[in-house]
Amino acid sequence: MEATDDDPRRVVVGAGGFGRELRDLLRDAGLRVHGFLDDAPSDAVLARGPALDAPLLGPTDALVDLEVPFLLGLGWPRVRASALTRLAASGRALAPAAVHPSAVLGRHVELGPGTVVAPLAVVMTDVRLGPNVLVNYGCTIGHDTTVAENAVVMP
Secondary structure, eight states: OOOOTTOOEEEEEOOSHHHHHHHHHHHHTTOEEEEEEOSSOHHHHHTTSSOOSSOBOOSGGGGGGOOSOEEEOOOSHHHHHHHHHHHHHTTOOBOOOEEOTTOEEOTTEEEOTTOEEOTTOEEOSSEEEOTTOEEOTTOEEOSSOEEOTTOEEOO
16 A cells, blocks of 8 residues: 555554654644554553553554554664564555654755654755655754665754
8 A cells, every 4th residue: 555645644653752752743743643553562562651642553563454654653773674674565655754843844855755854853955865764853964965764863
């Protein structure tokens, strides 16, 4: 299933710290969090912090049964890449990029599918962000830059 901008729902893969931050980013961007997928036992996921405010839908393998676009709420590049490889093998495509309303995007910025641009990030002119890139809070990426697939940019 190819994800489109028409579906306002998103599944967040990973219910840890960044997954919950992604939940907030999506809501601020006017999208609806359909739920979380996480491979940790459900009692461990729920014990990580405050309520998820969206249902825990099961392990990541449950994505094959959902007709909802997904984004990765995983902060480590290798973990992001590994999860994407596994999920793509099931025939699922990443959701379109998600950009927080407070982020600044210059002209001619290309955002790959699954890319997340967090609050207060600045991505300037003629930048290409590959698929599944995370530009975290307050990061700045200057002109004429290409960021590779699965990369994580931290302040």
